[in-house]
């Protein structure tokens with residue numbers, strides 16, 4: 001389809017070019033009448049058109065014909081059926097980096113997001129597992145041919161880097177994107193589809209995110225897609241990578257990670273990283289709360305290292321926390337963890353909602369620019385330091401009166417066809433309590449949030465943060481407040 005569009009453009013250009021036409025028609029014709037001139041123009045224009053078309057088609061042949069694949073990589077897609085519809089989950093082939101040793105425990109994470117009836121892909125294992133849990137939903141494949149490569153740090157990095165190549169080599173039909181992840185990467189596939197749908201898989205794309213810890217990016221690279229956060233390789237790029245992967249693995253044997261090998265290989269082709277802010281390597285230590293409560297204005301695509309961080313919800317296991325978050329995600333995927341702010345001007349409270357996850361209420365008025373900045377509830381990955389991160393953070397005050405009251409998602413329900421009501425419950429942290437007036441007096445125990453389902457199309461344009469509105473004049477009934485999240489009005493601002 002794209003190729004056809006390009007051809008049409010060329011045809012239009014050559015036939016409608018006023019300069020070319022005028023150049024020919026202005027040649028003085030001593031004896032020629034108008035008919036002869038017109039015929040000549042016609043012949044010339046058609047000549048130009050056919051020459052350019054021939055040239056164009058000669059140079060726009062499938063790249064395979066210019067750079068022949070080695071014999072063993074000749075697995076091309078069945079092109080007899082051209083699928084031009086919008087990208088959906090069936091166009092994505094996942095390649096999960098697993099190993100027999102870790103897969104048993106970590107398959108609990110993939111179980112949360114993998115839908116056996118729609119998700120395509122495999123977990124790639126180092127050898128045949130001796131026992132298979134009956135509820136492991138991701139089909140597995142055994143990586144082959146990786147033992148021949150030299151390495152300095154780990155053989156599994158070679159094996160995992162090769163998953164792109166092995167996935168491509170399967171030659172499965174209608175694959176537009178190869179998405180790589182670790183066995184402890186949790187994907188939010190609806191949002192992944194929304195994000196990838198913005199890009200043309202016929203072009204070479206390398207999409208993902210880097211580390212949250214500056215030290216990690218300095219050590220590896222700012223323009224490397226960190227593998228744990230997951231990354232997507234378009235069909236066109238995968239085809240190119242497949243041709244050179246084994247060469248790259250030989251050249252970069254001294255590298256540390258698998259994602260680094262892919263990165264080095266992609267950069268030999270000259271393709272940059274397309275950063276999407278919803279991929280989370282989560283190279284942080286401690287509690288990811290502050291980050292998820294102030295998520296960037298981008299759809300949530302992935303989470304990683306969940307098992308190494310504090311559970312997302314207090315007093316709950318990692319898996320239960322994840323299930324809780326996913327219960328909200330499944331009702332309104334595009335809106336999950338999206339942040340909105342509003343003020344209760346009478347009480348001088350600031351409210352920050354991360355939809356489907358948490359609400360913070362501060363008993364002071366904080367400006368919007370501060371509210372969108374994550375509270376630093378975590379440290380850096382490598383050195384466990386207080387920064388720097390690749391985003392700004394605010395310190396969590398040690399004064400309990402300056403800490404926000406925190407509410408966590410308790411229940412969520414659909415309302416009608418396109419609405420939701422989510423209920424957030426206050427969490428009483430142990431330790432010092434604030435004795436002063438305000439939100440700290442604990443009169444609010446639950447908050448009810450109503451919202452309309454966010455159309456994924458919202459993410460195709462420049463986003464604008466949604467607004468929230470405290471309902472019923474801020475009245476608190478039986479310890480409960482009601483807030484509505486909605487599109488901001490044209491002139492509306494979040495002003496103290």
Ligand SMILES: *[C@@H]1O[C@H](CO)[C@@H](O)[C@H](O)[C@H]1NC(C)=O
Nearest residue numbers: 076077078079080081082173
């Ligand atoms: C390609 O796909 C079409 C339709 O899905 C099928 O009829 C045909 O046999 C396939 N060709 C090959 C070579 O697999």
Ligand SMILES: *[C@@H]1O[C@H](CO)[C@@H](O)[C@H](O)[C@H]1NC(C)=O
Nearest residue numbers: 083084085086088089090118
């Ligand atoms: C995805 O799109 C294709 C056509 O492009 C369609 O045939 C298929 O049913 C769709 N799959 C899902 C899961 O929506």
Ligand SMILES: *[C@@H]1O[C@H](CO)[C@@H](O)[C@H](O)[C@H]1NC(C)=O
Nearest residue numbers: 104105106107108135307319
């Ligand atoms: C995963 O689930 C199995 C049983 O379903 C359990 O034995 C195991 O401890 C779980 N692992 C983790 C990391 O939660």
Ligand SMILES: *[C@@H]1O[C@H](CO)[C@@H](O)[C@H](O)[C@H]1NC(C)=O
Nearest residue numbers: 314315316426427428429430
């Ligand atoms: C934590 O959970 C346990 C059992 O589920 C419960 O008894 C306890 O009250 C909870 N603690 C807090 C602080 O919510």
Ligand SMILES: *[C@@H]1O[C@H](CO)[C@@H](O)[C@H](O)[C@H]1NC(C)=O
Nearest residue numbers: 425426427428429441442445
């Ligand atoms: C938190 O504390 C308030 C009063 O101090 C109490 O009414 C409420 O039940 C507590 N909540 C939880 C979840 O323990």
